[in-house]
């Protein structure tokens with residue numbers, strides 16, 4: 093057990109640090125540091141442009157998607173080197189937000205299932221941030237129950253071998269600024285639901301795609317409805333075999349939990365800082381035993397997650413494949429962030445309602461956290477689905493009883509009130 | 511960076527687990543819980559022969575001279591097995607006090623006997639219900655004589671000597687007392703977990719020798735408690751893991767409404783939450799173990815972190831283990847209550863959860879201010 097860098101790790105860290113010192117957009121640092129949850133404070137500049145600029149610069153110097161193979165735009169770095177990079181990149185890492193889905197989920201899925209020529213064509217610009225990708229999975233009929241999806245892919249009648257897509261996706265983050273997406277569809281409604289799906293990737297500028305932003309509960313618009321009307325996809329863009337979409341999607345979802353869950357913020361450092369500055373009826377909040385007791389619980393959850401990540405990393409370095417136990421990250425961080433945000437509001441008393449970053453304590457970060465955290469507990473697998481995963485896949489408990497399991501998809505009832 | 515125990519340490523854990531599976535099944539724990547013996551003497555002797563009582567004691571004092579990571583893995587196995595032996599008192603506290611403050615003569619007198627299991631040591635601290643503070647320590651020392659009483663002293667009835675926190679004027683000092691000396695009276699107490707013995711000890715002009723410099727008591731206690739907190743955390747982690755396994759196994763076996771109870775989401779989600787607590791506790795424990803074994807400056811906060819997390823996890827897992835077992839969980843015959851008892855015993859060993867929570871935040875604050 094050793095926390096210190098090995099000599100190679102230390103040399104790598106020094107190299108990273110020197111490069112970041114020489115190249116990072118230092119003028120953005122203060123804004124990035126004070127950025128809230130769900131939005132970047134960049135003084136009105138376009139976050140996508142700034143994010144793309146930074147990503148491009150990193151890519152040119154070989155610092156993009158470090159763990160990817162070199163031929164696909166990465167560096168072939170070890171898992172530990174990737175963590176060291178993350179530690180050194182610090183607040184600038186927030187500029188990578190728009191690429192998380194592409195780098196964390198679409199990229200790995202492409203890497204596992206796309207044809208070689210496609211990997212060489214699409215992965216390097218994805219790594220370099222030149223092209224942004226989105227994930228077209230959830231539908232009105234099914235988020236948790238992803239396999240309940242209804243968007244159809246049918247062979248084109250012209251004999252070209254192309255596929256014609258009709259249907260609707262929902263909650264698609266970043267669809268409005270994405271260039272490509274991975275799309276899961278139903279190709280055979282006459283077989284049980286997990287068996288009749290097929291995965292593709294597609295150009296988001298294809299004719300027949302209509303994107304409508306959805307206004308979120310927190311007022312922002314990060315996700316969209318995406319409608320498909322006779323959208324054509326060449327068969328060469330199929331990922332995996334026809335009918336194997338479920339299997340392909342599991343690769344994406346496992347990577348999703350890894351990339352969303354690891355290193356997730358709980359808001360504890362921000363809360364601790366607030367408690368050192370704000371008064372309760374018993375004096376400074378951090379001196380109030382009732383406050384301390386709550387803080388301690390959130391503190392140990394935060395460090396516990398951090399070191400769980402380190403343990404996973406050690407296992408990864410030994411060559412172990414990351415498994416369902418990684419579901420723990422988001423399951424702990426999401427609810428903790430929400431509890432922390434609520435408590436921070438409580439500490440601020442009446443003024444806790446103010447969300448204006450220029451006036452509110454901590455630049456309104458807690459108010460932003462309060463309004464964003466419900467989404468964290470839903471996106472990429474709800475708390476309940478993550479508990480199911482831990483119970484079934486880590487602890488080996490029986491799967492939920494599924495009344496729709498062996499029924500052909502087109503015979504499954506669609507309304508709970510029927 | 512590497513955040514795992516080494517292969518040798520894992521081997522040591524396996525060896526301890528095998529040994530305990532053989533020598534310390536739950537029938538052995540019950541024998542102590544239900545019978546007149548205060549601890550399992552044969553097991554204690556056996557652990558000594560394996561070298562487990564002197565893991566960190568230097569070889570010149572009869573120990574193995576290994577590090578704290580080794581001791582952590584042993585503590586975890588003892589926690590899993592609910593070993594009914596005075597390990598926490600003798601190894602985690604008495605030994606640590608001697609290593610931290612003992613004179614060479616004191617070390618020579620006691621460490622070899624602690625390592626061989628021929629002597630048992632303990633620490634006598636609390637005097638009444640409530641948090642122990644410098645004010646509540648009323649037992650006084652003058653001219654190397656102690657007067658006063660200590661309560662709920664772990665293994666106080668079986669220990670050969672105790673390290674005693676005593677008032678010396680306005681400060682607190684530590685004394686080493688031979689418990690067979692004149693003026694010492696011990697009374698075994700009924701407790702929530704009779705598999706680990708506790709006693710009241712009365713001192714009437716009992717002879718004592720100073721341990722460490724006068725007035726250094728609080729500093730030494732804090733230092734030793736941090737070390738013991740990490741070790742106890744591993745004992746608790748062992749218990750949390752074992753109760754999670756018991757609950758999982760029962761959930762797979764027990765049928766209700768025509769299906770295993772483990773197929774009900776209420777049970778699955780309860781078990782998932784137990785897994786989360788146990789996992790966070792283990793990760794925090796590793797942080798503590800690293801700090802303890804390397805003497806890192808972060809030890810005070812790492813120890814408090816490990817301690818808070820492990821106490822929460824063991825209590826959480828032990829109580830829900832009973833819930834998963836239903837009515838069976840509340841029978842004397844099932845082992846659930848053994849773990850429930852132990853989890854609640856360990857939760858106040860070395861100071862309560864709320865005190866450790868408070869300590870953790872004080873320490874984080876001190877570090878933030880210093881930074």
Ligand SMILES: Cc1cc2nc3c(=O)[nH]c(=O)nc-3n(C[C@H](O)[C@H](O)[C@H](O)COP(=O)(O)OP(=O)(O)OC[C@H]3O[C@@H](n4cnc5c(N)ncnc54)[C@H](O)[C@@H]3O)c2cc1C
Pocket residue numbers: 193226227228229230232233234235236237262263264265266315467468470471472473474475476477480492775
């Ligand atoms: C901010 C945000 C961004 C998102 N981005 C994307 C994206 O980019 N691409 C994409 O494809 N999707 C995205 N999603 C969608 C997200 O994956 C789904 O919302 C999520 O999986 C939940 O599905 P649902 O909304 O249909 O809720 P439902 O599945 O209807 O869930 C409703 C409630 O029922 C519970 N529930 C459902 N099934 C079970 C079960 N088997 N056991 C116990 N409880 C159950 C849930 O836990 C939840 O509490 C995003 C969502 C959010 C909030």
